[in-house]
Amino acid sequence: MINDKVLSIILGGGQGTRLYPLTESRSKPAVPIAGKYRLVDIPISNCINSNIKRMFVLTQFNSASLNRHIKNTYHFSFFSSAFVDVLAAEQTPDNKAWFQGTADAVRQSMHHFLRHDFEYALILSGDQLYQMDFNEMIQAHIDAGAKISLATIPVNAKDAPSFGILKTDNNNTITSFIEKPVTSLLPDWTSPVSDNMEKQGKVHLASMGIYIFNKDLLIELMNDKSTIDFGKEIIPQSIDKYDILSYQFEGYWTDIGNIDSFFEANIGLTDNIPEFNLYDLKQRVYTNARMLPTSKITGTQLNKAVIAEGCIIHAAKIERSVIGIRSRIGKESTVINTYMMGNDDYETLETMEKDKPEVLLGIGERCFIENTIIDKNARIGDDVRINGGKHLTDTETATYVIKDGIVVIKKNAVIPKGFSL
Incomplete structure (x- = not known):
């Protein structure tokens, strides 16, 4: 099975200053959402629903409550290889620094990952609200023969300047990248999208911060200690070197990066038909019972x-x-x-x-x-x-x-x- 070849790495983020004071005494992934869950439950639940059951959560700030939540919540069979482990930043003889960015967090934790047998690393953010079947993305990655895949979401011209925008060809291969473009540049940064997205004016592809890396390439990239961030460095620098696939996602997705987006995401759950569906039995959201x-x-x-x-x-x-x-x-x-x-x-x-x-x-x-x-x-x-x-x-x-x-x-x-x- 495909998912047996996948190791999931969930990035807990930095100090979460934009979500302060909710992150004053807890890490970002531990922030409570929807009245009974925590942010980290979203990527973990998406993995479990995709039958990906080997997960690491990387964090370094205020991780005690996150540790406690994961320990109390995610119990798998004694005879199963499934696990959810929290890896907090640790000082070692080779490295005495804290995580400097998303890629640096993965680099410093690689020795833990390499103890496991896997072919693909699925790298996720710990502060997003969405429901996705990762198997479809992984299969698309394999079918395309890609070295790296990025989940992308079509956005309109109003929202595009808030994201890293990617440009693709007709084969969904990423050809260029620009970080938070000004509005005047957007006409040159359109990509092929579905008819439904095009009718809504959503013709710009935003990076969702969800990546798949082939294991061998990830090891190679992590050897370069000058790069510390996936979105700002590794992805842009890899576009001309490797085949990078854009996997377009058209469902509900929001990046809970600040108090305003956090508030709107939670209040949005009160809508008659909320965009984030907590009632879908095929895409359950798991938490502490x-x-x-x-x-x-x-x-x-x-x-x-x-x-x-x-x-x-x-x-x-x-x-x-x-x-x-x-x-x-x-x-x-x-x-x-x-x-x-x-x-x-x-x-x-x-x-x-x-x-x-x-x-x-x-x-x-x-x-x-x-x-x-x-x-x-x-x-x-x-x-x-x-x-x-x-x-x-x-x-x-x-x-x-x-x-x-x-x-x-x-x-x-x-x-x-x-x-x-």
Whole structure:
């Protein structure tokens, strides 16, 4: 089988500064999404659904929670060769530096990969939302006799300047590459696409940051220590040397690189027919099976709400919002256009009696919350009003950050009763 010849390498990314403060105490792949999953669950689930079950996750910043999540989640048969291993940056006698880029991360970890028998390395990003059958891409790679393959997605002229744009011939062979082109250059950077994509004006091919490398070539490329990044160096420098295939993908895909795209991706799950389909049994998204109780909702008007397990909700209204595991929302509160990540544990009656916290876990009573991300284990007191939007300027305090009009309540933050923003 093809997938037995594939080793998957999932890149955890750098410090994730653009997703700060969600990455203040956790790595990018460990950021919670959709109320119950983590970002790393997406590439891992795509691999499992493609029957690719040998995976390494490369990370170096705040990797403790990621390690814990993977250890608690991905258990395979004792007699299986399947695994998901986290490789954090490590100092060795030969190298005392941290990962300097995507290619450098793979280079420093090669000695771990080479302990396994494989013919193709599938290199994935740990911060993207999509569903893809990698077997189709791998088969296309083999059929084309390519040395390297890139997954590409057709985009329009408005979005193209945000990506690395590739140009292909009629055989889907990549002939040139440009990083984030200015709009005036785009007429010269069109490629053959399907009729459906052409009708939508999506005639520019953007790199998705998903690569297949033949093992021998990857080893050869990793010997050159002057290159540290796949997208900026290795791919552009390889175009004139090797046959590189563009594998066009036309499904939903988004790069969760900043707070705005993260927020939109999560809120988009509340649409009647969301672009990212969590209900597809053939493309399941796997995560930690927590065995939580059902959610309990009393007197709440719900409209386009996604509510995870184990919640206790007495709110007046929840609209176009994602409510994460173990969330608590008090009476007469309104939550609109908000992603609430939930809590790691319940606050028991015994704990409340003993500690007598001034503000309980979750959202208190008579609150109004809009255009907000509430990170894990936050405490929002009664009568709090948070009205996010473009009228707010970017700022940071000890308990919250405002970016592009979105208010992000930090993990474990305590917002006092009566606070208004």
